[in-house]
Amino acid sequence: MSAVDSVPTTAPKKSAAKVDPNTQPRSVRRRNAALGLLAWIIGILFALPILWMILTSFHSEGDAATNPPSLTAPLTLDSYREFFGAGGGASPWFALANSLTASLVSTALVLVLALPAAFALSIRPVRKWTDVMFFFLSTKMLPIVAGILPIYLFAKNTGMLDNIWLLVILYTSMNLPIAVWMMQSFLAEVPTALIEAAQIDGARLPVILARVIAPIAAPGIAATALICFIFSWNEMLFARVLTGVVAQTAPVFLTGFITSQGLFLAKVCAASLVISLPVLAAGFAAQDKLVQGLSLGAVK
Incomplete structure (x- = not known):
């Protein structure tokens, strides 16, 4: 073997030198x-x-x-x-259960509806999809207080006042545009080669959404679900106007500590802390998915 043949064709890569903070200028x-x-x-x-x-x-x-x-x-x-009602006051468990029901069910419905819509707007874009996205965004431009009166009249005439399922419908419609906007950007990062391979194997759209897209976009879906859950849990205007006793949620229950006798500051702080715990626990449990999902598609 000649000496030329023994010479490696590529030079070994040099490891990146670490910058010592002490060597930086003062x-x-x-x-x-x-x-x-x-x-x-x-x-x-x-x-x-x-x-x-x-x-x-x-x-x-x-x-x-x-x-x-x-x-x-x-x-x-x-x-x-x-x-917690130890002193003979009203128990908060029913209001907490209502908030949990409305938040979880509406978030699940939002994900079921937003995933196919985001798929159509990102991976299989429809014609004039930017106009569709603007339409979704335009539904958030009307303040809730501007539409509360017709919604109240509709609920009254249909017998749905003080009904938790009315809040589920309203929370779903309230969070759906945000979910579509978020998940559209997340699904745009999914490689189309995987979808084409699944289609070649004969997989239909529901199977592709459940077994191909959902695992890849899991961080984005988790971030979207957490944000929708927080918005639903903290919403008070709809719940204050459209509920009474049966469908009362936790934020509405919290306002009961502000009475004509004055503001019970210690009780309000205790109630606020307890009502905030489910959101804090959900955010802490999904913090890695939340950070990963919100940073998905960012410039690195």
Whole structure:
């Protein structure tokens, strides 16, 4: 073998050198430190009201109403006991169950309806699909308060006032445009070669959606589901106007602590914390899917 033949045709790749922060210019290090400190300050400012609400919920009504508020006031669970009906008040379990039912069922319906629509607008685009997307967006331009009167009259004439299934229908229609917009961008990232291969194997559209597209777009679907669940859980205007006792949701139940006798601040903070826990738990459980789904398609 000649010496030329023994020479490798490609040179070995050099590993990327890591930048030592200590070798950076002092001005760059100062700027990075200032930006880091600013980020911490902004984060603390955003978290401070939540931390204050948690602390206030463990105070008595007298200590919670002091001005200025006391940080060293004794802690108690009286507000939580009264919220859960231990003091003879109304129990929140029925309202929490209504919110959970309306949020879960409407979110499931939104996903079932939005997935085929997003498929048609991204992978198999229809003619003038941009006009269709604008139509979906235009349905969110009308404020809810502008349409609450005809919806109330319709519910009254059809006997659907104080009915949880009316809220399911309204929450589904409210979140469907957002879900279509989000999932259209997610499904646009699905390789069309996989869909064509499934079609060659004889798979029909329902099978393709369930076994090919859904696993690939799972992060985007999870992010869409979580956002729709949060919007449905936090919605109060429809629930306040269209429900009474039977279909009362958790946000409406929360307003019951604001009475003519005054604002029960400790009870409101305790109730707000308990009502926020399902959303926080869902976001914490799906945080990896949420981040992955919201960053899908971003420029890297």
